[in-house]
Amino acid sequence: MASAALRRRAFGGLHGVGSSLFHSEPYGCGSSFSLLSLLRRGLFRHLSTTTSSGTEAASVVLPATTSEPVVSVDWLHGSLREPDLKVLDASWYLPNEQRNPLQEYQVAHIPGALFFDIDGISDKNSNLPHMLPSEEAFAAAVSALGICNKDGVVVYDGKGIFSAARVWWMFRAFGHDKVWVLDGGLPRWRAVGYDVESSASGDAILKASAASEAIEKVYQGRPVGLATFQAKLQLHLVWTLEQVQKNIHEQTYQHIDARSKSRFDGVAPEPRKGIRAGHVPGSRCIPFGQVLDSSQVLLPRSELQKKFEDEGISLDRPIVASCGTGVTACVLALGLHRLGKADVPVYDGSWTEWASKPDTPVTTS
Numbered sequence: 001m002a003s004a005a006l007r008r009r010a011f012g013g014l015h016g017v018g019s020s021l022f023h024s025e026p027y028g029c030g031s032s033f034s035l036l037s038l039l040r041r042g043l044f045r046h047l048s049t050t051t052s053s054g055t056e057a058a059s060v061v062l063p064a065t066t067s068e069p070v071v072s073v074d075w076l077h078g079s080l081r082e083p084d085l086k087v088l089d090a091s092w093y094l095p096n097e098q099r100n101p102l103q104e105y106q107v108a109h110i111p112g113a114l115f116f117d118i119d120g121i122s123d124k125n126s127n128l129p130h131m132l133p134s135e136e137a138f139a140a141a142v143s144a145l146g147i148c149n150k151d152g153v154v155v156y157d158g159k160g161i162f163s164a165a166r167v168w169w170m171f172r173a174f175g176h177d178k179v180w181v182l183d184g185g186l187p188r189w190r191a192v193g194y195d196v197e198s199s200a201s202g203d204a205i206l207k208a209s210a211a212s213e214a215i216e217k218v219y220q221g222r223p224v225g226l227a228t229f230q231a232k233l234q235l236h237l238v239w240t241l242e243q244v245q246k247n248i249h250e251q252t253y254q255h256i257d258a259r260s261k262s263r264f265d266g267v268a269p270e271p272r273k274g275i276r277a278g279h280v281p282g283s284r285c286i287p288f289g290q291v292l293d294s295s296q297v298l299l300p301r302s303e304l305q306k307k308f309e310d311e312g313i314s315l316d317r318p319i320v321a322s323c324g325t326g327v328t329a330c331v332l333a334l335g336l337h338r339l340g341k342a343d344v345p346v347y348d349g350s351w352t353e354w355a356s357k358p359d360t361p362v363t364t365s
Contacts, residue, residue, distance in 0.1 A: 069168065069337040070161075070183040070298050076154055077194050080112055086147050087113040088155045089186075092130075092163035092327065096271055102208070104158055108196040110182075110189060114145050114204055116155070116167055118327075120212040124219040128353050129325045130166075132238060133215060138174050139231040140214035140224045145207050148228045149176065156182035156189070160296020165330035169346060173238055174231035181334060184297045191295075239320055239347040241354060247320065248281050248361070254313055255283035258323035258332050259351065266364030271324070276355040278362040280322070286311050288328040291335035304335050315339060322347040322354075 079085055089109045091101035105115045121141045123131040133141070147153065153171060157164040164181045171179040182189070190196060217224045247253050257279055262268035264285035266278035279285070290307050291299055299307065308315060319336060321329035326348045333344045347354075354360050 069180060069334050071154055071180045072183055073189045073192055073194065076110070076182055076189075080110075082152075084151050086145075086151045086153050088116040088145075088153060088167060089113045089157070090116040090118060090155050090164045090167040091158040091186075092118040092166070093158075094271060099158075101158065106199060106205075108186075108190075108198055110156065110186065111195060111197050113156070113197075115208040116145070117208065117212060118163055118166060121170075121215055124215065128349055131326070132170065132173060132233075132348055134218065135174065135231040135233050137215050137218040138170070139227050139229050140218050141211040142229040142231070143227045144210035144214045144224075146228070149230055151178065153179040154182055155179065156185040158186050160185040160187050161292055161298060161331060161334070162296075163327055165334045166327045169237070169330040169333055173234055173346075175234055176229075176231075181298075184295055188295060188297065236343060237345050239322075239345045241347075241349055241357070241360070244280060244320075244322070244347055244354065245360070251282060253318045253320040253345075255280055256286045256311075256313060256319060256321050256332055257283045257351070258286065258288040258321060258328040260287050261285050263324075264365070266362075270351070270355065272352060274356060275352060276362050278355070278364040279351075280354060281361050281363045283322070284311055284313065286313070286332060288323070288331040291331060298335060298338060301338060304339055308336075308339075315341065320345050320347060322350040324350055325352050326350045 076087070080087070087110055089101075089105045091104060093099040093101060102115060102117070105113075109115075118130050121133060121138065122129075123133050124137075132138075153176070155164040155167045155171075161181060161183070162185075164185060168179050168181045171177075184191075186196075214224045244255070247255060257264050259279075260268065263270065263277065264279045264283075268277070270277055286308065291304055293299055298304075305315065313319065315336075319341065321332045321336075321344055323329040323332075326346055329346045329350060333346055336344045355362060
């Protein structure tokens with residue numbers, strides 16, 4: 001059972017707000033998801049994954065019953081015209097990188113892709129960065145992007161596999177399992193020679209703006225119109241500070257931290273001011289880059305398994321992931337999903353929340 005704090009944050013402090021804001025259309029866009037119909041149209045045919053050596057591994061068949069969380073650029077290229085497939089550019093960068101993801105999206109993105117603003121589609125009642133929004137707010141934003149419950153969603157970013165994993169986890173946290181990360185992201189798409197669009201369509205920019213506006217309206221208690229997407233928070237995928245505190249003593253879950261080893265050890269300063277250095281007592285460090293190869297493609301199963309086992313992580317026991325602000329923890333969750341662990345929770349507030357509290361224990365190495 002979720003804590004009262006999580007329930008308050010999950011619904012964004014919106015008391016009595018929800019059905020009064022918009023009319024819901026179950027499963028969106030007037031029809032329910034049909035695997036048979038998608039197979040007939042060829043949308044969820046065979047998806048191939050790419051190994052670290054660049055060769056094609058055995059194909060897998062979607063949809064969400066598979067443990068495979070990524071799709072190849074070759075498959076996506078052949079599926080762009082499918083009507084029930086939505087592609088999202090979820091690029092996001094650390095403040096010190098001084099990169100503007102929306103501007104980069106307008107310069108070059110996968111044809112037909114929409115822009116998903118991680119900072120914008122977030123909890124407006126929290127002072128922590130890009131926390132999960134309420135169910136109502138997520139549903140309103142995703143509906144504004146033109147996404148329905150019946151749609152398959154492929155997410156990518158400008159680094160390879162980085163912030164796309166966060167949006168993959170967000171959709172799953174709100175009950176949408178028909179979501180995958182593009183293996184290798186935009187860099188791999190361009191490396192194999194596939195075309196990009198050099199200017200965003202007016203419709204795409206309008207949808208991105210509409211999604212941001214919808215979030216604001218929900219948190220202001222204003223109506224947002226018809227919702228084509230229904231969100232249902234999966235509480236078991238989202239951890240709170242209280243759950244992490246409890247786990248320090250009980251050690252029921254193995255806690256893995258996706259930050260760099262220097263930050264984990266407390267020898268490197270945190271990028272955000274006022275945040276103590278170190279890690280949660282009892283947690284282990286697995287920097288997110290260790291589950292990717294040199295081209296930012298997710299490692300194959302055998303190599304992934306060795307990475308976790310080498311760090312003393314048992315795949316037979318429960319695992320919870322965290323990082324700096326809840327972004328790269330989702331990369332570890334992505335890798336564990338490939339290994340068959342589909343329900344790895346993420347501590348949403350992560351180190352930024354933990355280390356900003358004066359009474360939370362911190363360990364350094």
